[in-house]
Amino acid sequence: MAKEKKKPASKTARPADLAKRLLARFGPEDRVLVLIAADPDALASSLALKRLLWRRVANVTIANVNQISRPDNLAMTRLLNIPLVQLNKVDLSAFSKKVMVDSQPHHNTAFEGIKVDVVIDHHPVGEVANNCGFCDIRPRYGATSSIMTEYIRGAGIKPSSRLATALVYGIKTDTYSFGRSSQLEDVQAFQYLFPKANHSVLRKIEFSEMRLKDLALLHLALDRFVVRKHSMYVHLGEVSSPDNLVQIADFFLRVDSVDTCAVSGVHQERLVVILRNAGYRINAGRLAEEAFGEFGPAGGHKSMARAEIPLAAIKKICKDTAEESLSRFVMRRLAKAAGPQKNTSAKK
Numbered sequence: 001m002a003k004e005k006k007k008p009a010s011k012t013a014r015p016a017d018l019a020k021r022l023l024a025r026f027g028p029e030d031r032v033l034v035l036i037a038a039d040p041d042a043l044a045s046s047l048a049l050k051r052l053l054w055r056r057v058a059n060v061t062i063a064n065v066n067q068i069s070r071p072d073n074l075a076m077t078r079l080l081n082i083p084l085v086q087l088n089k090v091d092l093s094a095f096s097k098k099v100m101v102d103s104q105p106h107h108n109t110a111f112e113g114i115k116v117d118v119v120i121d122h123h124p125v126g127e128v129a130n131n132c133g134f135c136d137i138r139p140r141y142g143a144t145s146s147i148m149t150e151y152i153r154g155a156g157i158k159p160s161s162r163l164a165t166a167l168v169y170g171i172k173t174d175t176y177s178f179g180r181s182s183q184l185e186d187v188q189a190f191q192y193l194f195p196k197a198n199h200s201v202l203r204k205i206e207f208s209e210m211r212l213k214d215l216a217l218l219h220l221a222l223d224r225f226v227v228r229k230h231s232m233y234v235h236l237g238e239v240s241s242p243d244n245l246v247q248i249a250d251f252f253l254r255v256d257s258v259d260t261c262a263v264s265g266v267h268q269e270r271l272v273v274i275l276r277n278a279g280y281r282i283n284a285g286r287l288a289e290e291a292f293g294e295f296g297p298a299g300g301h302k303s304m305a306r307a308e309i310p311l312a313a314i315k316k317i318c319k320d321t322a323e324e325s326l327s328r329f330v331m332r333r334l335a336k337a338a339g340p341q342k343n344t345s346a347k348k
Contacts, residue, residue, distance in 0.1 A: 061085060
């Protein structure tokens, strides 16, 4: 929404009017910095904004605050030729306008102190975001890519195959292929973009789940995993990125007899636990919070959750933080937390 209106932009204007109001905030001399925490939805949304501002401003630079390590995200940036620079290598004073898509200033400490002129996002509204000149935040939407599709259409722009492919993948990932919260607008955006996308490129991005060096970790996971009824667990020790744990957890959930899985590992002196759930009786977010919330950030959705625990906090209750001890710690905490959940669900 525009700051002066104090009402949600999505409720105060048609897409064409909203696109006109957004573009009116930029001039031919502007050098624009687009700030993102890179994931498929953010990458696609930033590419859409770059297309919106094409030939309307002097320059558009997309800066990501995080290091991209997931194979699908790497494939997306490579195959769709999305130009990125690390935010810590950017001279902020060189830009006259700053825009944030698929994120808000309070989402990352790296954004602190940066005054943004425009925020377009689908996450819950934060107070800091309301201080920008143009703020369009629609929490009911499943993806920012859906919002950006409306801007593209409102501006009368026919998306290229490259842009349509990016936006389709952004919508698919953030709505979990419409398995998570989404709206009619997400479906409409997807239906509009889908025929225009390059489906061979889209399949390559979707199936780029692992790099060659990740296969060794998969081998280790297959060698160590433990199964209890319909639950699967493995501790992988030191990992180069938490994304490796996500890959293994998603892989384990494909096993037909497995409804819930947990994968843990150590990264930068923190124990990271990734939870995935496809059953009715367990809520992954609640399980993570009950099992690990007292030690550090923990929570998520019913189907997926995460916990990050400083090793220093674990040392206060465990004799050591060797791999075997950490594995036992995670399994005990999960088993204890899962018991009450199952009992409560059964009563319902």
